[in-house]
Amino acid sequence: MKILGIESSCDETSIAVVEKNEVLSNIVSSQLLHQEYGGVVPEFASREHMKNINKVMKQALQKAEVEINDIEAIAATKGPGLMGALLVGLSYAKGLSLSTGKPLLGVNHIEGHLMANFLDYENLTYPLLCLLISGGHTMIIKVEDFGEYEVLGSSVDDAAGEAFDKGGKILHLQYPAGPVIDKLSSEADREFHKFPRSNVKDSEFDYSFSGLKTSLYYLVKKKGREWAEENLNDLCASYQEAIIDTLQGNFFRAAEESEIKNLVIAGGVAANTRLRNVFERRAQKEGYDIYFPSLAYCTDNAAMIARAGLENYRRDDVSPLTVDVDPNLKL
Ligand code: KG4
Numbered sequence: 001m002k003i004l005g006i007e008s009s010c011d012e013t014s015i016a017v018v019e020k021n022e023v024l025s026n027i028v029s030s031q032l033l034h035q036e037y038g039g040v041v042p043e044f045a046s047r048e049h050m051k052n053i054n055k056v057m058k059q060a061l062q063k064a065e066v067e068i069n070d071i072e073a074i075a076a077t078k079g080p081g082l083m084g085a086l087l088v089g090l091s092y093a094k095g096l097s098l099s100t101g102k103p104l105l106g107v108n109h110i111e112g113h114l115m116a117n118f119l120d121y122e123n124l125t126y127p128l129l130c131l132l133i134s135g136g137h138t139m140i141i142k143v144e145d146f147g148e149y150e151v152l153g154s155s156v157d158d159a160a161g162e163a164f165d166k167g168g169k170i171l172h173l174q175y176p177a178g179p180v181i182d183k184l185s186s187e188a189d190r191e192f193h194k195f196p197r198s199n200v201k202d203s204e205f206d207y208s209f210s211g212l213k214t215s216l217y218y219l220v221k222k223k224g225r226e227w228a229e230e231n232l233n234d235l236c237a238s239y240q241e242a243i244i245d246t247l248q249g250n251f252f253r254a255a256e257e258s259e260i261k262n263l264v265i266a267g268g269v270a271a272n273t274r275l276r277n278v279f280e281r282r283a284q285k286e287g288y289d290i291y292f293p294s295l296a297y298c299t300d301n302a303a304m305i306a307r308a309g310l311e312n313y314r315r316d317d318v319s320p321l322t323v324d325v326d327p328n329l330k331l
């Protein structure tokens with residue numbers, strides 16, 4: 001059973017063909033034009049999706065060596081994300097569904113990230129405790145089954161990916177800064193500067209990252225740009241360490257409290273090298289099984305959307321052609 005996946009919620013135009021857990025193709029076209037602006041410009045994102053989507057579609061079918069008639073159902077992200085960007089992908093999917101008669105599956109992008117782990121580990125069993133860390137979300141999710149979620153904690157301000165990106169902006173790094181900080185930190189001093197690890201008052205598992213970003217801002221302001229440039233790698237490493245430390249604290253406490261043994265990490269920040277090492281080691285020490293998606297399925301991609309769509313399809317959760325995008329769709 002082959003599912004076509006379409007992802008256009010932010011600045012990646014991606015189309016994939018997935019057969020059960022096998023990814024036959026996963027084409028990702030990243031919009032580089034936003035780099036000039038230091039962040040995603042929603043209007044430009046929509047236009048770029050419009051320009052690229054048909055080309056990406058052709059490549060996805062070609063790479064998978066299939067034709068549209070070989071596809072069983074069409075999955076597309078319906079939210080959360082940028083309104084105009086989502087509209088391009090979902091409308092394209094509706095057109096395909098209408099012209100081919102194949103069922104349409106509207107997919108929650110967050111659920112897509114979560115399901116990315118099943119592309120790599122098909123025998124993963126529920127219950128799972130998921131740490132979802134992307135540019136838009138930071139959530140600890142108790143997953144009893146597909147569709148059965150309890151959000152134990154989330155960020156009250158910036159998401160983990162945003163903490164990387166906004167920190168990068170202060171340090172004049174290219175957008176998105178997560179992968180840049182990851183690389184610059186690799187052999188640097190993680191204890192160069194002690195950044196704050198924030199707790200959220202009266203909350204056990206929520207996160208806050210805006211204070212961290214602000215402390216970097218004032219540090220650079222006080223010490224000067226030249227100093228920041230001279231110590232760039234060490235600054236990145238200590239800033240990154242504060243994000244990772246904060247993330248692991250609440251997550252492993254939630255794991256202990258929920259008594260769930262299978263831990264899954266998902267979202268763009270799950271690609272972070274140091275985070276993967278720290279979490280892996282701690283999980284091993286404390287007796288958990290931990291899973292990370294392979295790097296290609298951490299950041300936005302359509303294979304994960306197709307994989308989540310497959311779950312909807314198995315449950316007869318097919319979307320009508322009137323299905324709308326929802327920029328603020330919750331899990
Ligand atoms: O999941 P994703 O592609 O998009 C959203 O749904 O938001 O996540 C993008 C985020 C960006 O903030 C980016 O800086 C971050 O993931 N990211 C990383 C790494 N690769 C991507 N953060 C830290 N280390 C990385 N290697």
Ligand code: ZN
Nearest residue numbers: 113134299300
């Ligand atoms: Zn995402």
